[in-house]
Amino acid sequence: MSSAPKAAAPELPVARVLPLLPLPHLDREFDYLVPAELSEDANPGVRVRIRFAGRLVDGYIVERVATSDHTGKLGFLDRVVSPERVLTAEIATLVDAVAHRYAGTRADVLRLAVPPRHAKVESEPVPDVPSISTAADHTVVDASAWDRYTHGTAFVDALAAARGPRAVWQALPGEDWAGRIAEIAAVTAASGRSVVVVVPDQRDLDRVASACQAALGDDAVVALSAGLGPAKRYRRWLAALRRDVSVVVGTRSAVFAPVQNLGLMVLWDDGDDGYAEPRSPYPHAREVALLRAHGTGCGVVLAGHARTAEAEALVDSGWAHDLLASRETVRAAQPHIVALADSDHALARDPGARAARLPAIAFDAARTALKNDTAVLVQVPRGGYVPSLACAKCRNPARCRRCNGPLALPSAPGADGAGSPTCRWCGAADTNHKCAVCGSRALRAVVVGAHRTAEELGRAFPGVPVRTSGGSAVLDSVDAGASLVISTVGAEPTIVGGYGAALLLDGWALLGRADLRAAEETLRRWMTASALVRPGADGGRVVVVAESELPTVQALVRWDPVGHARSELDERAEVRFPPAVHVAAVDGTTAAITALVESTALPSDTEVLGPVELPDGQRLPAGGGEDRLPGDVQRILLRVPRRAGGSLARALADAQAASSARKNTEAVRVQIDPIRIG
DNA sequence: GCAATGAGCGTC
DNA sequence: ACGCTCATTGCT
Numbered sequence: 002m003s004s005a006p007k008a009a010a011p012e013l014p015v016a017r018v019l020p021l022l023p024l025p026h027l028d029r030e031f032d033y034l035v036p037a038e039l040s041e042d043a044n045p046g047v048r049v050r051i052r053f054a055g056r057l058v059d060g061y062i063v064e065r066v067a068t069s070d071h072t073g074k075l076g077f078l079d080r081v082v083s084p085e086r087v088l089t090a091e092i093a094t095l096v097d098a099v100a101h102r103y104a105g106t107r108a109d110v111l112r113l114a115v116p117p118r119h120a121k122v123e124s125e126p127v128p129d130v131p132s133i134s135t136a137a138d139h140t141v142v143d144a145s146a147w148d149r150y151t152h153g154t155a156f157v158d159a160l161a162a163a164r165g166p167r168a169v170w171q172a173l174p175g176e177d178w179a180g181r182i183a184e185i186a187a188v189t190a191a192s193g194r195s196v197v198v199v200v201p202d203q204r205d206l207d208r209v210a211s212a213c214q215a216a217l218g219d220d221a222v223v224a225l226s227a228g229l230g231p232a233k234r235y236r237r238w239l240a241a242l243r244r245d246v247s248v249v250v251g252t253r254s255a256v257f258a259p260v261q262n263l264g265l266m267v268l269w270d271d272g273d274d275g276y277a278e279p280r281s282p283y284p285h286a287r288e289v290a291l292l293r294a295h296g297t298g299c300g301v302v303l304a305g306h307a308r309t310a311e312a313e314a315l316v317d318s319g320w321a322h323d324l325l326a327s328r329e330t331v332r333a334a335q336p337h338i339v340a341l342a343d344s345d346h347a348l349a350r351d352p353g354a355r356a357a358r359l360p361a362i363a364f365d366a367a368r369t370a371l372k373n374d375t376a377v378l379v380q381v382p383r384g385g386y387v388p389s390l391a392c393a394k395c396r397n398p399a400r401c402r403r404c405n406g407p408l409a410l411p412s413a414p415g416a417d418g419a420g421s422p423t424c425r426w427c428g429a430a431d432t433n434h435k436c437a438v439c440g441s442r443a444l445r446a447v448v449v450g451a452h453r454t455a456e457e458l459g460r461a462f463p464g465v466p467v468r469t470s471g472g473s474a475v476l477d478s479v480d481a482g483a484s485l486v487i488s489t490v491g492a493e494p495t496i497v498g499g500y501g502a503a504l505l506l507d508g509w510a511l512l513g514r515a516d517l518r519a520a521e522e523t524l525r526r527w528m529t530a531s532a533l534v535r536p537g538a539d540g541g542r543v544v545v546v547a548e549s550e551l552p553t554v555q556a557l558v559r560w561d562p563v564g565h566a567r568s569e570l571d572e573r574a575e576v577r578f579p580p581a582v583h584v585a586a587v588d589g590t591t592a593a594i595t596a597l598v599e600s601t602a603l604p605s606d607t608e609v610l611g612p613v614e615l616p617d618g619q620r621l622p623a624g625g626g627e628d629r630l631p632g633d634v635q636r637i638l639l640r641v642p643r644r645a646g647g648s649l650a651r652a653l654a655d656a657q658a659a660s661s662a663r664k665n666t667e668a669v670r671v672q673i674d675p676i677r678i679g
Numbered sequence: 680g681c682a683a684t685g686a687g688c689g690t691c
Numbered sequence: 692a693c694g695c696t697c698a699t700t701g702c703t
Contacts, residue, residue, distance in 0.1 A: 018691085020690095033691065034691090051691090054689065069691070071691045072691095075691055664688090
């Protein structure tokens with residue numbers, strides 16, 4: 002079979018194509034001639050197949066141009082995969098920005114941003130639904146509930162006037178936050194622009210999607226999540242691309258949703274660690290949203306009950322402004338919160354309470370709530386959580402003698418040193434642990450599972466119905482009335498009218514974690530649960546089992562997420578951790594990471610730390626044909642002042658490109674500002 | 680002295 | 692995984 006001689010398109014015969022290859026040094030455009038018969042379809046943003054070094058590879062057309070700078074002979078495009086322009090100009094720019102920020106390749110970011118094609122779905126007739134402008138015409142939005150927040154009305158007005166206001170919003174306890182999000186989405190849609198709302202999980206997605214559908218109509222809203230399956234997922238993604246919807250609500254990767262004329266991005270609960278993308282180049286959805294807002298000038302809201310240090314830094318720099326309720330409004334909305342130490346003498350005399358490990362105050366709060374025919378929420382740590390160890394006597398976290406890392410029982414029995422406490426940082430087994438504070442040799446697991454807690458509490462309150470939520474059985478909501486609701490963190494069901502009480506157990510375990518984000522994360526979990534409790538004036542009580550002197554406990558009791566974020570940010574500045582600085586983690590064998598760092602043109606003020614062990618038993622993903630012992634994997638941290646973040650990322654990208662050009666296949670993982678550093 | 684063969688490399 | 696370069700080899 003010999004192919005007929007091809008003719009190039011008369012107009013703009015050259016296509017600049019980005020091949021989708023895993024090699025960093027090939028992260029650039031290559032020029033191809035467009036055959037005349039493909040000219041119609043070969044538009045910027047379409048998927049193509051090109052012959053690249055002999056084999057056919059996938060790519061995107063980035064641009065059509067008249068001439069090429071390439072001096073050699075150009076090949077022809079092999080084919081246009083489909084005329085659908087899946088990579089819009091806005092998303093192409095965003096992909097560039099994310100790749101640069103995270104020292105990654107555009108091919109990797111594109112895999113996160115554009116879902117796999119589904120040919121059958123693409124050829125389906127376009128459903129006849131109202132366009133954005135039609136939807137806007139008959140939408141009357143009541144966003145008056147935003148007047149509970151200082152500048153809330155001004156913020157809504159700015160969106161209505163098609164401006165791009167940027168804010169960090171701390172939702173009040175008991176707030177119908179999904180409803181508030183739906184209102185600002187509707188206001189933005191009424192201004193003729195579209196909205197992207199990003200949420201941490203499916204449950205929040207359902208909540209926000211139905212609130213938005215109630216405000217804008219079913220056809221104006223599309224819900225995107227990873228669990229949809231390829232056909233559904235691509236169908237909805239295409240609907241967003243083709244301008245059929247005004248609001249996209251989705252999980253992590255929806256931050257890349259290709260809506261037209263973006264007016265607002267909302268990220269609910271930006272401290273949730275589900276926002277950290279686990280695939281290269283490991284971008285954080287919050288940062289992607291900020292890059293997108295920066296690039297397009299759209300409005301942006303980072304929201305939650307608690308505030309992250311990252312969000313606080315944006316307010317601090319003046320890039321975003323506060324969206325907060327006044328002190329009095331907060332006080333009126335929050336439950337009454339008390340803290341107490343989980344020490345044995347505080348335990349109730351009641352034998353039931355003793356069996357449930359409940360201090361007297363907690364037991365009383367629960368009993369009162371149940372007597373008032375209201376439900377009691379009991380927050381317990383997530384099941385399957387790797388339990389760490391603490392002193393059985395004084396409950397000081399058990400730490401490694403060598404490196405001060407947290408001790409835990411190895412999860413895989415039969416492994417080396419099975420059964421004996423092992424350091425999660427350096428892997429050293431400690432068969433003879435002795436508490437540094439009280440000298441006791443006894444240890445206990447810090448985490449008690451939801452089921453055991455449920456059992457114990459059921460015995461403490463005989464006759465009261467007990468429901469559990471968490472793991473594979475997450476309850477969206479529970480019926481009002483006296484019951485005990487045992488929930489793992491993040492799975493707390495909503496309840497009409499709010500809970501009568503919440504018991505936050507094992508707080509000392511959360512705070513005792515050796516993680517730099519432990520305090521922020523703990524407050525976030527506590528506030529998320531406490532926000533479901535009715536106001537103190539209506540009898541709402543929260544009992545947190547933790548030392549009341551701790552600043553994090555104080556922040557909960559006073560409901561002061563901003564003050565806590567403020568001091569968290571100060572602390573990060575003091576110990577030089579993000580967001581006060583930028584940090585790159587380079588993981589791999591000692592030889593590989595040392596070689597990469599040595600070949601990197603580091604900014605002059607870079608601090609090089611390590612090699613050190615990876616935190617929390619993280620492992621380099623297998624692959625790349627490298628079968629190396631995971632135990633060999635180490636980490637070098639590169640730390641620079643904020644202003645040098647861009648040059649550090651560029652230098653690392655250049656070094657990886659040079660390394661791959663030398664045909665080096667040794668696996669090295671580079672992460673910029675990873676959420677777990679060490 | 681120069682064609683024939685093959686390994687290595689860039690990759691439009 | 693093609694087609695180029697450049698080295699080595701083998702034959703005149």
